[in-house]
Each structure stands twice: as C-alpha cells, then as structure tokens.
Amino acid sequence: MATIHELHTKLVNKEISAVELTNAVISHKAKVEPVVHAYLSDSHELALASAKAVDEAIAKGETISPLAGIPGAIKDNICIKDHPTTCASKMLENFIPPYNASVIEKLNANHYVSLGKLNMDEFAMGGSTENSALAKTANPWNLECVPGGSSGGSAAAVSSGSAIWALGSDTGGSIRQPASFCGVVGMKPTYGNVSRYGLIAFASSLDQIGPVTRDVTDAALVLNAIAGHDSKDSTSIPGQRVDYTKALVNDVKNLKIGVPKEFFGDGLNADVRKAMDEAIETYKKLGAEIVEVSLPSTKYALSAYYIIALAEASSNLARYDGVSYGLRVSADNLVEMSTKSRTEGFGPEVQRRILLGTYVLSAGYYDAYYLKALKVRRVIKNEFDEAFSKVDLLLAPTAPNTAYKFGEKINDPLAMYLEDICTVPANLAGIPGISIPAGMSSNNLPIGLQLLGPAMGEETLLRAAFTFEQARPDCQLVAPTGEVSL
Amino acid sequence: MKISQEEIKKIALLSRLEVKEDRMASVEKELSDILTYVAELNELELDDVEVMAHAVPLHNVFREDETKPSLDHDLALSNAPEEEDGYFKVPRVVQE
Numbered sequence: 001m002a003t004i005h006e007l008h009t010k011l012v013n014k015e016i017s018a019v020e021l022t023n024a025v026i027s028h029k030a031k032v033e034p035v036v037h038a039y040l041s042d043s044h045e046l047a048l049a050s051a052k053a054v055d056e057a058i059a060k061g062e063t064i065s066p067l068a069g070i071p072g073a074i075k076d077n078i079c080i081k082d083h084p085t086t087c088a089s090k091m092l093e094n095f096i097p098p099y100n101a102s103v104i105e106k107l108n109a110n111h112y113v114s115l116g117k118l119n120m121d122e123f124a125m126g127g128s129t130e131n132s133a134l135a136k137t138a139n140p141w142n143l144e145c146v147p148g149g150s151s152g153g154s155a156a157a158v159s160s161g162s163a164i165w166a167l168g169s170d171t172g173g174s175i176r177q178p179a180s181f182c183g184v185v186g187m188k189p190t191y192g193n194v195s196r197y198g199l200i201a202f203a204s205s206l207d208q209i210g211p212v213t214r215d216v217t218d219a220a221l222v223l224n225a226i227a228g229h230d231s232k233d234s235t236s237i238p239g240q241r242v243d244y245t246k247a248l249v250n251d252v253k254n255l256k257i258g259v260p261k262e263f264f265g266d267g268l269n270a271d272v273r274k275a276m277d278e279a280i281e282t283y284k285k286l287g288a289e290i291v292e293v294s295l296p297s298t299k300y301a302l303s304a305y306y307i308i309a310l311a312e313a314s315s316n317l318a319r320y321d322g323v324s325y326g327l328r329v330s331a332d333n334l335v336e337m338s339t340k341s342r343t344e345g346f347g348p349e350v351q352r353r354i355l356l357g358t359y360v361l362s363a364g365y366y367d368a369y370y371l372k373a374l375k376v377r378r379v380i381k382n383e384f385d386e387a388f389s390k391v392d393l394l395l396a397p398t399a400p401n402t403a404y405k406f407g408e409k410i411n412d413p414l415a416m417y418l419e420d421i422c423t424v425p426a427n428l429a430g431i432p433g434i435s436i437p438a439g440m441s442s443n444n445l446p447i448g449l450q451l452l453g454p455a456m457g458e459e460t461l462l463r464a465a466f467t468f469e470q471a472r473p474d475c476q477l478v479a480p481t482g483e484v485s486l
Numbered sequence: 487m488k489i490s491q492e493e494i495k496k497i498a499l500l501s502r503l504e505v506k507e508d509r510m511a512s513v514e515k516e517l518s519d520i521l522t523y524v525a526e527l528n529e530l531e532l533d534d535v536e537v538m539a540h541a542v543p544l545h546n547v548f549r550e551d552e553t554k555p556s557l558d559h560d561l562a563l564s565n566a567p568e569e570e571d572g573y574f575k576v577p578r579v580v581q582e
Contacts, residue, residue: 098561192542205540213507234547235540303524314501321502324574334579335502343504351503356517358501359489372527374537381538414519430541444580455541 001138002484003069004165008294011058016486018051018058018069024114025071028484029115029162037137038147038157040076040118041084047071050113057111066221068154069084073163075154076117077124078209079198080104088132089122090193092328093343095402101198102233103167103209103226104376109173110225115163118153124174124202124346126150127419130410131349140180141445145403148178154212155182161482165222166212171304173398173423175210176435177430179399180448183437183477184377185378185465186212189218191430194223195230198255204235206305206427209272216436216466217477220244223458237456238299248466253287256440258391262298262460269401271441276397279438282458288464291391295383298425300376305424306417307360307373313350314357334432352413381429388454393464397422397446398435422450432458436465437475446477487521489514 010016014164016024026044033039054069074080077087079097086092100108107114121131129152131136137152139145140160147156151168155178158166168175170188179186194209201207211222215400217479223244230236259280264273274471280290322341329340346354360369387394399422409416426433438449449468453461469476491510494517498505507512559572568575 009550053488095565098557098564144499192544214523231549235542237542237544279500298525300530307524307527316504318503322567323576324562325567328567331577333581337577338502339504342502346503351501352513353503354501354503355494355497355513356520357491358497359517359521360498362500368528369524371537372530372532373524375532375535375541376527376530378538379532379540413516414523417520417523428541 001166001467002161003214003485004066004221007070007164008066010064012063014058018054018278019048019067021486022051022071022169024117025162025164026486027313028112030158030258030479032162034139035143035288036140036159036160036162037135038118038153038160038162039116040086040119040134040153043083043114047113050111054111061090065110065225067225068262069113070164071113071115072165073115073118073154073157073445074104075118075120075151075166075168077169078103078167080202081116084115085117086134086198087123087219088120089345089347089350090132090133091320092132093134099198099324102195102230104198106226109254114153118157119168120153122350123200124150124169124171125313125349125353127173127177127416128410129153129348130406133347137369139403140481141183142196142403144187144405145445146181146406148181148366150174150214155179155184155186158182158184158212159213159479159482161484164214165218166214167209167226169199169207171206171429172427175212175396176423176433176448177420179212179435180303181446183446183479185219185434186210186214187223187369188426188432189223189227190237190432192235193227193432193456193458195233195236197230197232201316203309203477205312206309208223216462216469217245217248219434220248220462226300242459244280244458244462245259246301247462248399249463250445250467250470251255252283252464252467255288255393255460256291256391257283257464258291258293258387258394260293260295260298260387260394260396261297262335262394267400268397269441271404272397272400272447274438275447276449279395279468286471288466291393291417293364293387293394295387295425297376297379297383301425302417302421303427304373304376304380305420305428306371308377308428309363310357311440314354314361317354349413375467377428380425384425384429384431392451392453392460396450396452398450399423402447426452434461434465436468437477438443439475487524488518489521
C-alpha cells in the first residue's frame with residue numbers, strides 16, 4: 001500500500017525520484033480512470049514540474065516536507081489559480097479562479113504535487129456523486145456502486161491509487177461517508193481548524209476542508225500541512241500550530257470511548273453493526289474503557305441540518321446570477337437573464353435545495369423552520385458537550401449502510417438525505433470526526449468506523465484511530481485496482 | 487407540511503429559478519415530502535433555548551485597517567460573461 005509516509009522515506013533515501021513516482025502514479029491513473037472516473041481535470045505537466053523541483057531540492061541535500069513530491073489531487077470546489085474549478089456544475093464549467101484557496105497556498109509551501117481536480121456532487125450537494133453534472137464516478141471496490149459523496153472523486157481516487165492523497169470537503173459527512181464507502185481514511189477537522197478561504201461555499205457554518213488518505217498517519221501529515229489560523233477566514237480559530245504526527249501513539253489505555261446508542265438504530269445494516277461490535281471489542285482488548293452514552297436529540301439532527309444547510313445554500317448560491325462569472329444565458333432584461341442562467345446552470349438537486357432554502361427563510365416560515373433548527377442545533381451541541389464531559393471520544397458507524405448501486409436512491413431525495421444520519425451531528429456541533437476502515441460487508445464492500453471528538457480534539461481522534469489501525473491489519477485492504485506499481 | 491404550487495412559483499421567483507410546468511407536480515411532491523419530514527421539529531419544546539448560528543464562539547473578528555494588495559482589476563473581470571470598458575456588462579435594467 002503506497003502511503004505518503006512510506007513514499008517520503010523512499011524519496012529521501014533516493015530509492016525513487018519524485019519525477020519517477022509522479023510518472024508511476026500518472027501511468028496507474030491512465031489504467032484505472034477509464035473505469036473509475038474520479039477526475040474532472042488533469043494537471044500532469046504542472047505535477048511533473050513540481051516533482052522536478054522536489055528532486056532538485058533532494059539533490060541539493062535540502063530537507064523536504066513530508067508531502068513534497070507525493071502526488072495527490074484536490075476536490076473541484078477548492079480554488080486553484082489559473083486552473084478550472086467547476087464544482088461539478090455547468091454553472092462553473094468554464095470558471096478559472098483568479099486566486100488560490102488558502103489551503104492551496106499552504107500546500108504550495110509544502111511543495112505539493114497535484115495530478116488534477118476531483119469529481120463531486122454538484123456544489124457538494126449529495127451523498128453519491130451522482131449529482132455531478134460533469135462525470136460519473138464509480139466505487140473502486142464495485143464498479144456498479146456509488147463511491148459516496150459529495151467527495152466521491154477524492155475517496156475513489158485514493159482508493160483506486162490514482163492519487164496517494166486528496167483533499168475533500170465535509171458539510172454533512174461529505175469526507176467521512178465516501179471514505180467509508182471506498183475503504184479509505186477521511187477526516188473532518190474541527191470547524192475553524194482549516195481555512196475555508198477559496199473553498200466554494202455551500203453552507204458556510206458547516207463546511208470544512210479535510211484529508212482523504214490511505215492511512216491515519218497520512219491523515220495527520222495532510223492535516224499538518226493545511227491546518228492553522230488564517231486571517232482571510234474570519235471563522236478560523238486562532239491558536240498555536242499543532243504537530244498532529246505527535247498524536248500517533250499506539251495506545252488507548254485510559255481512554256474512555258462512548259458508544260451513543262442513538263447511532264445504532266433500526267436502520268443500521270447488520271454487517272455494519274457487526275463491524276462496530278468487533279471494533280468495540282478491539283478497543284476493549286486494547287485497554288480502552290467503553291461506556292454507553294446517550295445523545296437523545298440525534299433523531300432531530302437531520303431535520304435541523306437540512307433546514308440550516310439549505311437556508312445557507314440558498315443565500316450562498318444567490319451570487320450565481322450570470323453577471324460577474326459563471327454561466328450566462330442571454331435575455332432582454334436582468335431578471336430574465338439571471339433566471340435563465342440559473343435554471344440552465346444548476347442541476348435538479350441544487351435547484352431543489354435553493355427552493356427549499358428560500359422557503360424556510362421566507363416571511364412566515366423563518367420562525368417555524370430556520371429559527372427552530374438553530375435552537376435544535378444548540379440542544380445537539382449541548383448534548384455533545386455533556387457526553388464529552390464523561391468520555392474522551394465517541395464511536396459510531398460512519399454510515400448506516402455500505403455503498404449502494406447507481407440509481408438506487410437518486411430519485412428519492414428524502415431517502416438520500418436519511419443516509420446522512422450518522423455524520424451530520426458533528427457538522428452542526430462543529431466537532432471533528434474521522435472515518436477509518438473497519439472491515440468488509442458480506443457482499444465485499446468497505447465499512448467505516450467513525451470516531452468523534454470534542455472541538456479541537458483532533459489529537460485524541462488520531463491516537464485512537466491509529467491504535468485501531470495498528471491492531472487490525474485485517475481491515476487495511478486495498479481496492480482491486482488500487483495497488484500502484486512503482 | 488404540504489407546499490402549494492402557488493408557493494413554489496413564489497419562491498421560484500425569489501430564487502430566480504424557473505420551475506417548468508411539466509416538472510411542477512414532481513417538485514411539489516419532493517418539496518412537500520422533505521418539509522413534512524423536517525416539520526418533526528415542531529414536537530420539541532424550544533422556547534427557553536437560545537439559537538446557535540455558529541459552532542465557534544468567535545465574535546467581531548477585527549483587523550487593522552491597512553491598505554493591502556487586492557485582486558487586480560483585469561483578473562476580477564477575467565471570468566466576466568460580458569464586459570465593456572473595464573465594467574461588467576448586463577442587459578438593460580431600466581426599461582424605456
């Protein structure tokens with residue numbers, strides 16, 4: 001399994017050059033992409049130029065950063081200057097950002113190599129990547145199944161080996177759920193830990209950028225590169241830089257792990273439940289204390305989440321009016337021009353969410369829906385605070401089911417929303433979460449184990465995730481197409 | 487919670503979206519299903535709960551009022567669907 005940390009060692013020991021490595025991943029990508037379709041655009045020339053610079057630095061004996069020269073890829077809602085950033089939407093199909101997202105500036109400082117931009121549900125709205133207006137991404141474990149979403153391209157690329165690591169974004173589970181479906185590691189940091197500057201907004205109080213990687217050590221390495229305060233994002237949390245690799249300690253003795261019973265409801269797939277029971281047993285054997293806890297308002301989290309997310313989306317997406325950038329469909333007057341541009345530029349799910357968001361914010365419904373949802377959000381946050389006063393972490397499934405077939409849920413929007421039940425509470429409360437591989441279902445699809453921690457509790461999350469990974473090599477599996485030959 | 491076709495037309499206008507007549511019935515059903523589901527929040531007694539718009543307790547983040555480089559004029563216009571003399575060009579707003 002090719003990981004950032006193993007490849008970094010090979011680069012430093014001159015067993016392989018960064019250019020050779022980049023070419024190897026490009027060749028592998030050429031083999032898997034015709035069936036996986038994780039990418040929306042490529043940047044191979046730039047990647048090779050960046051790799052060459054890393055090789056020159058190594059030749060001069062310079063110390064290189066752990067990410068330097070390791071080919072990754074970026075979800076297509078994160079702006080890279082002079083490279084198409086489409087949000088998988090016809091609205092932004094020809095948009096070329098005139099600036100870099102802050103995470104891209106930070107990755108540049110780490111001499112990162114990116115092979116291109118990754119597919120997603122349009123404007124990050126969805127859980128299967130089927131809402132992409134530009135490509136259809138398959139699950140590398142079973143090409144008839146969805147990769148999850150909205151960061152489906154990120155998870156499918158890492159799982160199929162066409163990128164060693166990727167960035168995704170998580171508004172209601174959009175990193176953790178596809179990571180779970182594709183058998184890789186996905187982390188949603190604490191809200192405010194990673195700058196959102198240059199991330200195309202869906203729901204601003206919930207969106208967060210994070211890593212998709214092959215193992216927990218790599219998640220810590222990518223987080224090291226992208227986390228930290230940014231004055232360009234007024235919701236960025238001030239504070240000292242943390243070295244997350246220091247948290248990679250193989251020990252969970254004295255950790256109290258809570259199991260919230262509300263995450264183990266009737267809709268939970270039997271294979272997923274079995275994998276969770278086994279994970280709990282693993283942690284017990286490793287010396288962690290397992291405590292049952294209750295988050296009684298979890299059942300209301302989905303409703304609160306969708307009201308808030310859609311309200312914010314309707315406001316954020318008002319900017320696409322055909323005036324300053326994005327698709328314009330010509331018309332005689334301004335209102336008609338905007339209406340035609342938006343109706344043609346946005347896909348059905350995005351339009352549905354804008355309509356609902358506008359509705360819950362409109363006069364007469366604001367108090368009944370939006371204000372109520374904001375109050376439920378407080379209740380949910382309080383319940384997490386209460387739980388974290390008793391336990392260090394919470395353990396739950398990432399998703400109630402494994403990956404499903406294309407077309408199975410896309411025609412029933414509500415059924416699709418209900419799949420997000422295990423992931424949205426963390427976004428409402430702003431707390432960090434990680435999904436790690438926890439075994440396979442009887443029909444050979446990956447199952448994700450989710451760990452949640454208190455705000456800025458990433459280190460404890462990484463420690464517990466790392467310890468599980470070390471104890472359960474049986475869960476560290478590579479998708480059929482995922483082994484990169486170097 | 488059922489939404490009427492008349493309400494859909496109103497919010498479509500507010501949203502600057504056009505809901506085609508042949509799509510109206512399915513949009514009505516989809517939106518009504520979702521609104522019926524989220525109306526479960528009405529079961530809750532929330533009078534004493536304070537709203538929470540944001541997870542991070544940061545308020546009034548200030549910075550020094552300094553001149554800094556910003557996006558170059560040409561770059562700001564680089565994605566414009568139509569421009570003229572350094573301005574975004576739009577269809578006529580005020581009718582004669």
